[in-house]
Amino acid sequence: MWRFGMCLGALWILSSCSYSGINHTNGLGWQDVSLPENINSTAKWELIDEVSDNFNYVGKTAEFYDKWHDNHIRGWKGPGATYFSAQHSALENGLLVLSASAVPEPQQGKPADYGGFKSKKTIYTGFVTAKRNIEYPIFVEASMKISSLALASNFWMLSDDDKYEIDVTETYGDTDYNAKQMSTNYHIFKRDPGTNDYLEDYGHKAKHYQTPDKALLNKDFHRFGFYWKSPKHMEFYLDGKLVRVLSTETDLTDPDGHFFDRPLRIIFDMEDHVWRAKKGITPSLEQLDDPSKNKMYVDWTRAYRPVSSN
Template sequence: MKIIKILFSLFLTTMMACSSSGSDVEDAISDNNDNNPLEETWITIPVPANSGPGKKWEFQKNISDNFEYDSPANNKGATFLDKWDDWYHNAWTGPEPTIFSREHSFVTNNELNITAGRPIGTNNTNTGIVTSTNRVIYPVYIEARVKIMNSTLANAVWLLSPDDTQEIDIVEAYGGDRFTNPWFGPKRVHLSHHVFIRQPFQDWQPNDEGSFYTDGQTVWRNDFHRYGVYWKDPWNLEYYIDGKLVRTRSGVAQIDPQDFTNGTGLSKEMDIIISAEDQTWRANQGLSPTNVEIENTANNTFKIDWIRVFKPIDN
């Protein structure tokens, strides 16, 4: 259920005045007044990041999605397929024992659902994954309101360059109680990035405690939360949860200390990916969902209320 609704006539008037690439959120908010207040919506919730001197945030309508339509698993329809492919961004089928499945993603009740299941007689885990049809590039703020699975599976909203060499994890989480080390428990969410060399394969990512964020008490699977990243430029990332800045990474030493990007940092266009995975390294530790666990569909459903994208433009 959406957290907030709007007085539709005023909202539609604002949207009709927008260009095809987006709408000016700050103008929409400024139209509000005490006599006829607008409720905050997925668009008009203030962007928590600072757009910069002389800048304001512009909503990117062509990439953002509030999933207020139906899109069955076996017939996604034009509205969904205009913004998403129900697959990974290349032919890869997933990390063993995961097998990506188009049948495990669908939109219903105004939410994108990413689910998991296991074909009878196998040890495979089928999971849903979707990839944006449009790419993003810095400077950009991306935020998703999601509810983490109560499962050993990984849930993630992330960005990945087409050549698989640069990645930003807006949120990666393991919501179940069954885990083998405290960094991957239900009170932590992974806020990170990767830089890769494909041949021979090398992967660098931060391993500081801050990359496994916790406020000490929240069990993230229990409710919807907003997870956002401001990809400010190739050398600066800001991570936000529920509108609060919780993590920053800045400079060569914190972005690419081994120079895997040849001095360019996080500079490539990236696809937006929303997924669940039975990751190989966890499966090898006995952390695949059991047959009994995976039969609980509710516990193995990653819910996405909306995802929104903003660019800073001249004010």
């Protein structure tokens, strides 16, 4: 099920070493971080170099652009007040850094109507998209530190037809309660075949999970993982621990019967969500201008596929 052929990198067979911490690895990446035990025990796994990255670049180099689009692939500006901007992503000290800031009034454009709620584009955020799609079976994981804003810090995947979406984490950092919650979700959208406008969502079954010590996900790096075993079976992981099984035996439904049968594209971004903005939950200008709050960090992301059963 692989669109882009065999892996160009080396064959990495995961050891049984344990991961002793969740701090930034200072450029060392995932090499000493084993896969979740129940994943690692089922097969030998091969690193997919094309969609794995330590982000050890000095600025946005050609190597970075070989793997990543520095915005949405078709120019979508973002939901509600969100305004995706390539100027709001950066590579610093072995990290992908996505930031948020206020959009100057002349650049905000005309208000858009969201069911009676009108919003201009008032918040710039970073948005980075993988250039190569992934397909099952695959395990993907990212080490991230979310922002401390009322924006969603996101590690997610979307099909190129915009119909199938997996949210590995969509986590808000504006309160301690929210910052403890890894939110997972999926969407299967019905869209207008002519305009691609959203008509219905067959999914949208969010669930939330915490680390055993209820750590704040905006205070340190944590691992968010996703095992796409088949179109009808997926698993979510937090710091290597299984927290959710999404399958036709649990919450997964698709009236069209396709389920997650098509390639997806990995995305990192931050978003201001309309349903929260309607409640007045959105960053203030002071918060958007605070560098201790307005940044989301990705230490690394990795992807593996099984090459043989154990």
